[in-house]
Amino acid sequence: MKVLISGCSGFIGFHLSQRLLKDNKYLVLGIDNMNSYYDLKLKKDRLKVLKKYKKFKFIKCDISKLANLEKSFKIFKPQTVINLAAQAGVRYSINNPDQYFDSNILGFYNILKCSKKYKVGHFLFASSSSVYGASNSFPIKENSNTDRPLSFYAATKKSNEVMAYSFSNIYKLPATSLRFFTVYGPFGRPDMSLFLFTNNILKSKKINVFNSGNHVRDFTFVDDVTDAVEKLIRKIPDSNIPYKVYNIGSNRPYTLKNYIKIIGNYLGKIPILNLQSKQLGDVYKTHADVSRLKKTIKFGPPTDLKKGIKSFIDWYLKYYKK
Numbered sequence: 001m002k003v004l005i006s007g008c009s010g011f012i013g014f015h016l017s018q019r020l021l022k023d024n025k026y027l028v029l030g031i032d033n034m035n036s037y038y039d040l041k042l043k044k045d046r047l048k049v050l051k052k053y054k055k056f057k058f059i060k061c062d063i064s065k066l067a068n069l070e071k072s073f074k075i076f077k078p079q080t081v082i083n084l085a086a087q088a089g090v091r092y093s094i095n096n097p098d099q100y101f102d103s104n105i106l107g108f109y110n111i112l113k114c115s116k117k118y119k120v121g122h123f124l125f126a127s128s129s130s131v132y133g134a135s136n137s138f139p140i141k142e143n144s145n146t147d148r149p150l151s152f153y154a155a156t157k158k159s160n161e162v163m164a165y166s167f168s169n170i171y172k173l174p175a176t177s178l179r180f181f182t183v184y185g186p187f188g189r190p191d192m193s194l195f196l197f198t199n200n201i202l203k204s205k206k207i208n209v210f211n212s213g214n215h216v217r218d219f220t221f222v223d224d225v226t227d228a229v230e231k232l233i234r235k236i237p238d239s240n241i242p243y244k245v246y247n248i249g250s251n252r253p254y255t256l257k258n259y260i261k262i263i264g265n266y267l268g269k270i271p272i273l274n275l276q277s278k279q280l281g282d283v284y285k286t287h288a289d290v291s292r293l294k295k296t297i298k299f300g301p302p303t304d305l306k307k308g309i310k311s312f313i314d315w316y317l318k319y320y321k322k
């Protein structure tokens with residue numbers, strides 16, 4: 001099967017591409033604009049790994065530029081498209097909304113348009129737990145309210161869902177929204193807590209802990225995510241409006257305080273906390289109801305958090321030669 005993965009040099013895109021390539025039944029065209037939102041070396045190194053696979057091709061391409069994007073569709077003729085390319089991060093969206101508009105709204109529309117034009121059989125895309133806003137009923141189900149995004153990042157993800165829904169309704173494009181819950185793992189993102197905390201704890205530097213560490217997150221190990229997405233590729237929505245949404249979470253929430261304790265224990269160091277108030281746009285708690293996912297595919301039990309953190313730290317120490 002021919003799969004186009006956008007954002008292939010990113011954290012999840014890299015792991016998903018590798019997961020499909022290891023299976024040997026997929027031909028993967030990865031596209032990415034290789035932007036420098038975070039250390040480009042990480043993206044280049046991920047790409048180096050992917051380029052070792054014979055069934056992988058890469059095209060540097062920005063999804064917000066339609067003509068370039070369309071070339072990739074024309075050459076490759078993908079049967080499945082998985083859109084992971086986006087400007088990620090809730091906090092960065094406070095001062096940089098333009099990047100979110102370009103990649104997550106215009107770019108998303110372009111990839112949707114190409115998927116329709118080139119008759120893609122299944123369009124899957126990264127949404128986010130942030131679409132649920134300040135919910136207070138947990139675990140959260142897919143049919144919960146998503147009308148009140150707390151950040152512009154969340155607003156772009158909600159927009160993606162409604163745009164895709166309308167394409168499913170009008171043009172019968174089968175589409176699946178993947179609502180990821182705080183994904184972590186080796187080769188992770190340097191702007192995310194696990195990376196930042198590990199880096200500072202190792203250097204005996206203070207770590208900024210927002211909401212005094214009382215945030216609760218449904219941390220999801222990246223291999224559990226890629227396993228789920230690989231299985232969902234074949235679950236093509238086929239109802240009158242061929243559109244489906246799934247929570248992709250672990251259903252095992254932890255407080256940030258406990259999370260930090262596990263990282264400190266594994267590094268053999270006591271974290272120095274700089275307790276801070278809640279940040280604008282932050283959601284207090286995430287906790288996924290994954291019963292729909294379990295009903296559709298064989299999913300779980302999720303990777304234990306301690307095991308997942310160990311696997312990240314092992315990678316980190318090796319990568320940065322600590």
Ligand SMILES: NC(=O)c1ccc[n+]([C@@H]2O[C@H](COP(=O)([O-])OP(=O)(O)OC[C@H]3O[C@@H](n4cnc5c(N)ncnc54)[C@H](O)[C@@H]3O)[C@@H](O)[C@H]2O)c1
Nearest residue numbers: 007009010011012033035062063085086103126180182183
């Ligand atoms: N990591 C998480 O916890 C998490 C949670 C919820 C949702 N998501 C979503 O999952 C997807 C992947 O996230 P990630 O953590 O791997 O982030 P990432 O930043 O590591 O990966 C995104 C990739 O997309 C590329 N990209 C950005 N804009 C582009 C554009 N206009 N054209 C082409 N490529 C572009 C970037 O260069 C990057 O390599 C994103 O859509 C993100 O919003 C991630």
